[in-house]
Amino acid sequence: xxxxxxxxxxxxxxxxxxxxxxxxxxxxxxxxxxxxxxxxxxxxxxxxxxxxxxxxxxxxxxxxxxxxxxxxxxxxxxxxxxxxxxxxxxxxxxxxxxxxxxxxxxxxxxxxxxxxxxxxxxxxxxxxxxxxxxxxxxxxxxxxxxxxxxxxxxxxxxxxxxxxxxxxxxxxxxxxxxxxxxxxxxxxxxxxxxxxxxxxxxxxxxxxxxxxxxxxxxxxxxxxxxxxxxxxxxxxxxxxxxxxxxxxxxxxxxxxxxxxxxxxxxxxxxxxxxxxxxxxxxxxxxxxxxxxxxxxxxxxxxxxxxxxxxxxxxxxxxxxxxxxxxxxxxxxxxxxxxxxxxxxxxxxxxxxxxxxxxxxxxxxxxxxxxxxxxxxxxxxxxxxxxxxxxxxxxxxxxxxxxxxxxxxxxxxxxx
Numbered sequence: 001x002x003x004x005x006x007x008x009x010x011x012x013x014x015x016x017x018x019x020x021x022x023x024x025x026x027x028x029x030x031x032x033x034x035x036x037x038x039x040x041x042x043x044x045x046x047x048x049x050x051x052x053x054x055x056x057x058x059x060x061x062x063x064x065x066x067x068x069x070x071x072x073x074x075x076x077x078x079x080x081x082x083x084x085x086x087x088x089x090x091x092x093x094x095x096x097x098x099x100x101x102x103x104x105x106x107x108x109x110x111x112x113x114x115x116x117x118x119x120x121x122x123x124x125x126x127x128x129x130x131x132x133x134x135x136x137x138x139x140x141x142x143x144x145x146x147x148x149x150x151x152x153x154x155x156x157x158x159x160x161x162x163x164x165x166x167x168x169x170x171x172x173x174x175x176x177x178x179x180x181x182x183x184x185x186x187x188x189x190x191x192x193x194x195x196x197x198x199x200x201x202x203x204x205x206x207x208x209x210x211x212x213x214x215x216x217x218x219x220x221x222x223x224x225x226x227x228x229x230x231x232x233x234x235x236x237x238x239x240x241x242x243x244x245x246x247x248x249x250x251x252x253x254x255x256x257x258x259x260x261x262x263x264x265x266x267x268x269x270x271x272x273x274x275x276x277x278x279x280x281x282x283x284x285x286x287x288x289x290x291x292x293x294x295x296x297x298x299x300x301x302x303x304x305x306x307x308x309x310x311x312x313x314x315x316x317x318x319x320x321x322x323x324x325x326x327x328x329x330x331x332x333x334x335x336x337x338x339x340x341x342x343x344x345x346x347x348x349x350x351x352x353x354x355x356x357x358x359x360x361x362x363x364x365x366x367x368x369x370x371x372x373x374x375x376x377x378x379x380x381x382x383x384x385x386x387x388x389x390x391x392x393x394x395x396x397x398x399x400x401x402x403x404x405x406x407x408x409x410x411x412x413x414x415x
Contacts, residue, residue: 002095002096002097002098003031003095003096003097003098004097004098004099004100005029005030005031005073005097005098005099005100006028006029006030006099006100006101006331007019007020007023007028007029007030007031007099007100007101007102007103007327008030008031008033008087008089008097008098008099008101008102008103009030009031009032009033009103009105010033010034010079010082010089010102010103010104010105010106010264011033011034011104011105011106011107011296011298012032012033012034012036012038012039012062012074013039013040013042013105013107013296013297013316014296014313014316014317014320014382015105015295015296015316015317015319015320015323016032016034016103016105016295016296016320017032017039017062017065017320017384018316018317018319018320018321018324019103019105019293019295019320019321019323019324019327020032020066020069020072021065021066021069021072022320022321022324022325023071023072023324023327023328024066024069024070024071024072025069026324026328027071028071028327028328028331029071029073030071030072030073031073031075031097031099032062032066032072032073032074032075033075033077033079033089033091033097034062034074034075034076034077035076035077035078035079036062036076036127036128037061037062037063037074037076038059038060038061038062038128039059039060039061039062039065039384040058040059040127040128041058041059041313041382041383041384041388042126042127042313043313043379043382044057044058044379044383044392045058045125045126045127045128045130045131046125046131046164046167046168046171047171048128048131048132048135049125049130049131049132049134049135049138049168049171050135050138050168050171050172050175050405051135051175051179051405052171052395052396052399052405053392053395054391054395055128055131055132056388056391057383057388057391057392057395058128058383058388059128060384060385060388062074062076064385065384065385075091077091077092077093077095078091078092079091079092079106079264080092080264081264081267081268082102082104082264082267082268083268083269084102084104084268084269084270084286084289084292085269085289086098087099087100087101087102087291087292089102099291100291100331101291101292101293101327101330101331102291102292102293103292103293103294103295103323103327104264104265104268104270104278104292104293104294104295104298105294105295105296105298105316105320106262106264106265106298107126107262107296107297107298108126108259108260108261108262108275108277108297108298108311109124109126109259109260109261109262109263110124110126110255110257110258110259110260111257111258111259111260111275112255112257113257113258115232115233115234115235116233116234116235117234117235117236118159118232118234118235118255120235121235121236121237121253122159122235122253122254122255123137123252123253123254123255124254124255124256125164125168125254125255125256126259134252134254137251137252138156138172138175138252141154141251141252142154142180142184142188142192145188145191145192146184146185146188149187149188152191152249153191153192153193154188154191154192154193154251154252155193155194155195155239155248155249155250155251155252156172156176156192156193156194156195156250156252156253156254157194157195157196157197157239157240157248157250157252157253157254158172158194158195158196158197158254158256159197159198159232159235159240159253159254159255159256159257160197160198160255160256160257160258161196161197161198161200161202161203161204161205161228162204162205162206162256162258163204163346163347163348164256165196165198165254165256165257166196166203166204166215166219166348166350167348167349167350168254168256169194169196169219169224170218170219170222170224170349170350170351170354171349171351172194172254173194173219173222173223173224173351174222174351174352175405176189176192176193176194177189177222177223178403179403179405180192181403182403182404183405193223193225194223194224194225195224195225195226195227195248195250196219196224196225196226196227196228197227197228197230197231197232197240197242197248198227198228198229198231199229199230199231199232199243200228200229201228201229202216202228203215203216203219203226203228204348204356206310206346207346207348207356207358208358208363208365210365210367211356211357211358211365211367214350214356214367214368215348215350215356218350218351218354219350219351221351222351227242227248230242230243230244231243232257235253235255237251238250238251239251239253240253258275259275259297259311260275260276260277261275261276261277261278261297261298262298265277265278265294265298270286270289270292270294271286271287271288273300274300275300277294277297277298277299277300278294278298278299278300279299279300280293280294280295280299280300280301280302282302282303282304282306282338282339283326283336283337283338283339284299284301284319284322284323284326284339285326285336291330293323293326293327295316295319295320295323296311296315296316296319296320297311297316299319301315301319301339301341302339303338303339303340303341303343304338304339304340304341309341310346312346313382314344314378314382315341317382318339318341318342319339319341322337322339322340325337343360343361344359344360344378345357345358345359345360345361345363345364346358347359347366347371347374347375347378348375349372349375352399352400353368353369353372353400354367354368354369354371354372355367355368355371355372355374355375356371357371357374357375359374376393376396379392380392380393
């Protein structure tokens, strides 16, 4: 079956949802396709993995988001091929959809950098399923260690010292330090250890040195073992091997070492650059491919000044809004405008009541509790849906005032 639409959006992340909903407001018919039936808030998946938030706090059904957008048609399907020249999309069911304008915002996938055993044995944190699998494995290991006190210590290894790695390491260390004594025993908590490994010598390499030092000091305070300046050469079911030939025994390895474009992009015929992502023009369209836009983690984007933009939720969301404006201009025969990104800076949670932030184009630096409050405000603003915002706030308040984790025992399956 072949069906035509004015606009097809592949991917329902920040960029895809914003593009579809903005176009709908202007009366443009849009087909929104995603392999999941929900929109997920990726920056908080590590909190689902460590039972700080529930799945419903970070995942919202697409039909709930679009139910009042009558111009948006949601299709839950796997996209198996994209023909950028013809602007067609093929799904696993064999259906083919053709668009006047094609928007590819299909996200990315973990980049294991060909590290032996990493893809098979490490847990990425890029989807709700990843977070559930990680949390289930954590509970499984805690239960085994509690049942067999002589089995040895429990080691968790985080690979990657960027924001995801730092946030996961801090959350996991605090779970072991403060939550495990409440749900299991202080003896088990003393046997739980978190290691963070990165081949570069500093945490949060994109941040200023004072914030790097603060993050390092804060993680050490909750007993995170930092192995910086050494890479991972192998991941096995029982641990990791480092470039200095040392090993860390572990049945729980988290991969936060980077992202690359998914196979849909790789086989699309679109020009690829850094990370396998598509190099797009300043107006977010793809040079040489009329009527094709690529957004979010699928794209290497630049702003109106020619500056490369990072893979952040705020960048993806703004790119979706801007792409919708340029698509409206396309449909009206008007000129497109270069993407004017409002630089809000970047931030990372380092633990309960602690964060680092560098805000705005001038990178105003914050640390500690003020940065933590700024982190909360930004993430609440980015969450989709008022109920998700309210539940997240209430859960964070509860977590800040107590060590209760109502989701801690949910899920026991290994992948």
